[in-house]
Structure formats: structure tokens, C-alpha cells
Amino acid sequence: MHFTSKNINDLNRIKRLNLINGISGIKSANLIGTYSKSGTNLSIFSSVVHLGSDPAMLGFIMRPNSEIRRDTLENIKGNGAFTVNHIHESIIDQAHYTSAKIDSNISEFELCSLTEEYLNDFPAPYVKECQLKIGLQFVEKVDIKSNGTSMIIGEIKDIYIPEECIDDKGYIRLDRIFTVGIGGLNSYYSLKRITSLPYARKDEIPKFKNKLM
Amino acid sequence: MHFTSKNINDLNRIKRLNLINGISGIKSANLIGTYSKSGTNLSIFSSVVHLGSDPAMLGFIMRPNSEIRRDTLENIKGNGAFTVNHIHESIIDQAHYTSAKIDSNISEFELCSLTEEYLNDFPAPYVKECQLKIGLQFVEKVDIKSNGTSMIIGEIKDIYIPEECIDDKGYIRLDRIFTVGIGGLNSYYSLKRITSLPYARKDEIPKFKNKLM
Numbered sequence: 362m363h364f365t366s367k368n369i370n371d372l373n374r375i376k377r378l379n380l381i382n383g384i385s386g387i388k389s390a391n392l393i394g395t396y397s398k399s400g401t402n403l404s405i406f407s408s409v410v411h412l413g414s415d416p417a418m419l420g421f422i423m424r425p426n427s428e429i430r431r432d433t434l435e436n437i438k439g440n441g442a443f444t445v446n447h448i449h450e451s452i453i454d455q456a457h458y459t460s461a462k463i464d465s466n467i468s469e470f471e472l473c474s475l476t477e478e479y480l481n482d483f484p485a486p487y488v489k490e491c492q493l494k495i496g497l498q499f500v501e502k503v504d505i506k507s508n509g510t511s512m513i514i515g516e517i518k519d520i521y522i523p524e525e526c527i528d529d530k531g532y533i534r535l536d537r538i539f540t541v542g543i544g545g546l547n548s549y550y551s552l553k554r555i556t557s558l559p560y561a562r563k564d565e566i567p568k569f570k571n572k573l574m
Numbered sequence: 575m576h577f578t579s580k581n582i583n584d585l586n587r588i589k590r591l592n593l594i595n596g597i598s599g600i601k602s603a604n605l606i607g608t609y610s611k612s613g614t615n616l617s618i619f620s621s622v623v624h625l626g627s628d629p630a631m632l633g634f635i636m637r638p639n640s641e642i643r644r645d646t647l648e649n650i651k652g653n654g655a656f657t658v659n660h661i662h663e664s665i666i667d668q669a670h671y672t673s674a675k676i677d678s679n680i681s682e683f684e685l686c687s688l689t690e691e692y693l694n695d696f697p698a699p700y701v702k703e704c705q706l707k708i709g710l711q712f713v714e715k716v717d718i719k720s721n722g723t724s725m726i727i728g729e730i731k732d733i734y735i736p737e738e739c740i741d742d743k744g745y746i747r748l749d750r751i752f753t754v755g756i757g758g759l760n761s762y763y764s765l766k767r768i769t770s771l772p773y774a775r776k777d778e779i780p781k782f783k784n785k786l787m
Contacts, residue, residue: 362740363694364733369630372744379744381627384708384733386660387748387755387765388624389599410621411601412635413721414594417582420718422625447599453769455782461774474782481576490785495597501720505633507713507727508626514720520577520597527575531585531592535600535757542600542755542765544748547773550765552600555754556666557761561674569668569687572703 383545390448390543392456393421394470394477394486395436401477401486402432403469405459407543409445417517419445419497425509432465434502434513441499442484443515446491449539453549455490483519492538494521532557596758603661603756605669606634607683607690607699608649614690614699615645616682618672620756622658630730632658632710638722645678647715647726654712655697656728659704662752666762668703696732705751707734745770 369377388407395402408422423434437443448456452475459469470477476489483496497515504511526537535552542550559565582590601620608615621635636647650656661669665688672682683690689702693709700707710728717724739750748765755763772778 362735362737364735365694366630366729366731369730369733374628376742376744377630378627380733380740380746381630381730382624383744383746383748384630384706384730384735385622385624385632385658386602386604386753387600389601391599408623409598410623410635411595411598412718412723413637414591415587416721417579417590417594417597418721419598422623424626445598450768451785454771454780457771458774458779458782461776461779463776472779474784476784476786481578493597501718503716503718503725505625505714505716505725505727507729508629508631510625512716512718512725514718516579516720517582517594517597518579520575520582520593522575522577522597524575527593529589531589531596532761533593533596533758534761535596535763540599541768544765544767545746548745548747548770549768550748551768552755552757552763553766554757555663555762555764558667558670560760561671563674563676566671566674566685567667569671571687571689572664573689 379545387542387544387550390541392446392448392459392488392491393433394444394446394488395433396485397436397439400466401468401470402436403459403475404433405456412514418500418514419517420512420514423511423513437499437513440484443497443499444485444487445495445497446488447493447538447540449492450541450551452490453541480521481519492523493540495519592758600755600757600763603754605659605661605672605701605704606646607657607659607701608646609698610649610652613679614681614683615649616672616688617646618669625727631713631727632730633725633727636724636726650712650726653697656710656712657698657700658708658710659701660706660751660753662705663754663764665703666754693734694732705736706753
């Protein structure tokens with residue numbers, strides 16, 4: 362099937378949303394937790410990406426007109442802190458419904474029966490139910506002119522990770538803690554490790570066969 | 575296990591790279607193809623993200639000192655076009671080795687025995703072995719000051735997708751075309767769909783039980 366840009370434009374809004382949200386492949390599944398004096402906020406994000414390891418930085422995309430996520434941004438600007446928490450198989454439903462647009466005087470922690478956790482004086486709530494959690498300090502908001510979205514960037518200050526999913530070399534086994542992935546707007550996938558390959562050196566490239574011939 | 579920012583800084587370089595590259599969760603697995611008069615270029619990226627559906631836009635992160643990927647950027651700036659191609663289970667090894675640093679007069683297509691495919695006059699090569707392929711027009715390069723990386727942004731012009739993995743509503747089934755995900759720098763995961771949940775409306779939130787109590 363071939364969609365041209367005209368075909369894509371002509372799709373009804375819902376079908377276009379589903380298609381384009383899913384087209385980049387699998388996406389990370391995280392809950393972002395924030396704090397302000399008027400309450401906490403928790404929201405699901407599928408756009409958290411690795412930006413660099415030294416300093417250790419992550420970013421995520423924020424839409425311009427998203428009311429619920431605006432609370433997240435206001436809170437982050439307020440105290441400069443947010444947490445990123447891996448969604449695992451047992452809390453998919455609870456995590457998904459943090460995306461509902463609710464009044465900002467209600468916390469999604471309460472609404473979705475997830476538990477706020479404060480660790481080592483970090484000024485934003487972690488999700489106690491999550492096994493892998495990251496505390497980040499807000500660093501930069503980068504505006505993307507072409508569509509009015511922004512990338513919110515944080516530097517990693519704390520990592521909490523179960524010992525059984527990380528080895529001596531720092532490799533993480535996402536499947537051992539049942540971290541999931543997101544497809545499109547609302548599909549959830551489990552992960553199964555297939556292989557780990559060595560660092561690709563010029564002189565060690567295998568002789569591949571072209572599989573189409 | 576708890577890593578503070580001091581612990582992270584004190585890790586040896588390789589362990590820090592592995593840990594921080596894997597910490598955001600599962601990542602998309604794509605090959606980006608580009609063209610210039612002096613040759614084609616193909617490189618694996620785990621940072622392709624959805625930026626918006628109207629207009630349909632994707633972005634990916636480019637490191638400052640990456641020689642091989644600089645070819646990709648030069649080519650994109652040259653003719654304004656690039657392709658994003660989903661990596662599936664049968665071509666993981668070939669895709670992985672496109673990350674080797676090789677002389678820029680050799681094409682990774684040839685090196686890794688993958689096949690250039692030109693469709694509907696689009697001025698960048700698709701990967702014939704891939705089932706889901708996207709042609710994008712370069713729109714914007716956004717610089718991230720805090721660590722010198724950039725986000726390269728493109729607007730989707732063409733989508734090629736097998737009929738069996740997309741339904742009437744535009745939902746994509748990544749598992750039906752064996753699209754994989756990347757963990758860290760070099761681990762590959764297969765995907766299995768667990769569930770798809772409805773759009774989260776305020777009045778339809780289930781009564782969840784707190785699982786820790």
C-alpha cells in the first residue's frame with residue numbers, strides 16, 4: 362500500500378492520527394511525574410528519547426495544545442524537576458488513563474491508583490509501582506518551529522534500577538523488568554530480547570548475503 | 575540499586591554509555607537512507623520519534639562527532655530528502671553493521687548487502703528488504719545547546735506499508751511485519767502486542783485498585 366502526502370492529507374483525522382503516530386516504530390512507555398505546591402501531576406509519554414551520555418540527558422516532546430501536559434510543563438518550570446518511570450506489563454491500564462483530560466486540581470496518581478514516592482529529597486514524585494525510575498533536572502526547552510511542539514530536556518540526577526536487570530557492563534535487560542513499548546496512540550507491546558551484537562568495527566563486518574537474491 | 579549523578583560520572587565510559595543509552599526504555603529501530611552524487615549512505619538510528627500528525631512529521635537525533643552520520647546529514651542537506659525504513663527480525667545483523675565507521679566512498683548498502691530501491695521518483699534510496707518505508711522531505715535542523723546534538727526534522731511525503739499490518743482505522747500492527755526495537759546500543763527486541771486501549775475519556779476511567787495495598 363502506498364500513501365502519498367495527498368492521500369495522508371485526505372485521510373479523516375482519526376485515521377491520520379493513528380497511522381502517523383504509529384509509523385515511526387515502537388516507542389518508549391514512560392510516566393512523567395511532577396510536583397507543584399497545588400498538587401502532583403502524572404502523565405504517560407511515548408516520546409522520551411536518549412540525547413547523550415556525558416552529561417546524561419533525556420528529552421521528550423510536548424504538544425502545544427495539550428492541556429494535561431501543560432500542567433507537567435508548568436510544574437517542571439516551577440521547581441526544575443521531573444521523574445521518568447518505566448511502564449511495565451502490570452500497570453498498562455493505570456498508566457494509559459493518566460492521558461485523560463481531567464481538572465488540574467485532581468492528581469492522576471490518585472485517579473489511576475498509582476503511588477507517589479519521594480526518594481532522597483528529590484523534589485518530584487516517582488511512581489512506586491515502577492521498577493526503573495529516573496530523577497531529572499530541567500535543562501532546556503527547545504522549540505520546534507515547523508509545528509509548534511517543544512522538546513523538554515533534562516539531565517539525569519538519580520537512577521533507581523533493580524539489580525537483576527543490569528549487568529557488570531551496564532547493559533540493561535528491559536524484558537527482565539517487563540518494561541513495555543507503545544505502538545501508535547494506544548497499543549502496548551511486550552519485549553523479548555532476540556540478540557545483542559558487538560560494537561560494529563570496520564574490520565569485523567561479517568560477509569553478508571543479499572537475502573533478495 | 576541507586577546511581578546518583580556522582581556515581582554516573584564515576585562510571586567508566588563504556589558502562590556509562592551502556593547504562594544511559596538503555597535507560598529511556600525501548601527505542602525504535604530504523605535505517606535512514608540518503609543520496610548524493612558521490613554515493614548513497616545508510617545508517618541505523620534508534621532515535622526516530624513522532625513529532626506531529628498534521629503536518630505528518632518525524633525527527634531524529636544526530637550526534638556532533640559522529641563521522642558516519644555526518645554523511646547522512648550532508649546528504650540530507652544536499653537534496654533535502656531521506657528515507658526511514660523499519661528494521662525487522664531477519665535483517666538485524668545487516669542493519670547493525672551499518673553503524674561501523676567506514677570510508678565515505680563505500681556505501682553501507684553494499685557493505686551490508688542491503689538493496690537500494692527507488693520509488694516514484696523520490697530522490698533518496700529506500701531499503702528494499704524493509705516492509706515499512708517512509709520518504710521524508712527535510713524541514714528543519716534544531717540545535718540542542720546543552721550537549722551539542724541536533725534534531726533533524728522531516729515531513730512525511732510517502733508511506734509504503736504492507737496491507738496486512740494496517741486496519742481500517744489506521745492502526746498499525748508492528749508485530750505482523752516483525753518490526754524490532756532497540757535497547758541501549760546493541761540489543762534487539764522482538765515485539766508482541768499485549769492490548770490496545772480506548773482513547774482515555776474523563777468519564778470512562780475504570781475504578782483501579784492500588785496494587786501495592
